[in-house]
Amino acid sequence: xxxxxxxxxxxxxxxxxxxxxxxxxxxxxxxxxxxxxxxxxxxxxxxxxxxxxxxxxxxxxxxxxxxxxxxxxxxxxxxxxxxxxxxxxxxxxxxxxxxxxxxxxxxxxxxxxxxxxxxxxxxxxxxxxxxxxxxxxxxxxxxxxxxxxxxxxxxxxxxxxxxxxxxxxxxxxxxxxxxxxxxxxxxxxxxxxxxxxxxxxxxxxxxxxxxxxxxxxxxxxxxxxxxxxxxxxxxxxxxxxxxxxx
Numbered sequence: 125x126x127x128x129x130x131x132x133x134x135x136x137x138x139x140x141x142x143x144x145x146x147x148x149x150x151x152x153x154x155x156x157x158x159x160x161x162x163x164x165x166x167x168x169x170x171x172x173x174x175x176x177x178x179x180x181x182x183x184x185x186x187x188x189x190x191x192x193x194x195x196x197x198x199x200x201x202x203x204x205x206x207x208x209x210x211x212x213x214x215x216x217x218x219x220x221x222x223x224x225x226x227x228x229x230x231x232x233x234x235x236x237x238x239x240x241x242x243x244x245x246x247x248x249x250x251x252x253x254x255x256x257x258x259x260x261x262x263x264x265x266x267x268x269x270x271x272x273x274x275x276x277x278x279x280x281x282x283x284x285x286x287x288x289x290x291x292x293x294x295x296x297x298x299x300x301x302x303x304x305x306x307x308x309x310x311x312x313x314x315x316x317x318x319x320x321x322x323x324x325x326x327x328x329x330x331x332x333x334x335x336x337x338x339x340x341x342x343x344x345x346x347x348x349x350x351x352x353x354x355x356x357x358x359x360x361x362x363x364x365x366x367x368x369x370x
Contacts, residue, residue, distance in 0.1 A: 169291050169349050172196030176351065178366035180214060180359055188214020190359065190366050192284070200224050205233055210284055212359060216242045219359075223284055229254065230289035232282040250307075254279040259307055278305040283358055286313075287342060291350040296331050311335045318346055323353060323368060330354075 180188040195207040211220040218240040235250040246265040259274040319332040329346040341356040355366040
């Protein structure tokens with residue numbers, strides 16, 4: 125398919141079908157060259173364009189909002205990768221992450237982060253190498269650039285990548301334990317019994333997962349989409365909860 129044919133089709137097709145055609149053109153272009161990404165990802169319990177909006181709460185008070193969007197496959201330096209954006213904003217803070225991750229393993233490849241906390245602006249880029257088990261961090265703030273290198277015995281992970289990976293491959297059986305290796309610590313997560321979570325006046329059955337050390341807690345909707353309806357500990361604010369609203 126040529127670029128001109130795509131633009132001609134734009135006049136008669138809906139916006140949704142145009143997106144499909146553009147993605148098809150992208151995949152065909154990528155497929156013409158050797159890449160390190162998987163050829164065809166397995167079926168997912170979530171779709172391209174899935175957008176989840178959360179209220180950020182602490183001590184039952186709203187501090188801000190977070191939006192997670194799964195964009196599906198995109199091209200990153202000639203490689204087909206998944207892209208997810210996580211944008212959090214509130215009173216005097218803004219934090220947006222563009223998370224590029226492997227379509228097969230769901231391990232992070234690159235995270236581009238734009239921060240503005242009480243007027244302190246930073247741009248952080250994290251380069252992950254799962255094979256070498258390394259992470260390079262480049263931070264730009266106040267006209268200065270700082271580089272940091274981290275090497276660990278295991279491939280380094282990202283919490284949001286893990287949550288979406290577990291939605292796809294998790295057993296969702298009580299007692300299941302999974303170790304993830306974050307840049308600053310190793311965390312073991314264990315799935316507990318199904319819990320009823322009250323959200324917006326509704327009672328929703330959820331799969332409940334908690335970490336050891338006790339920093340993170342995640343509630344997944346107990347249905348075929350396994351959407352994370354509440355996430356505790358992911359936002360920088362101490363003891364903050366992300367609670368789904370839409």
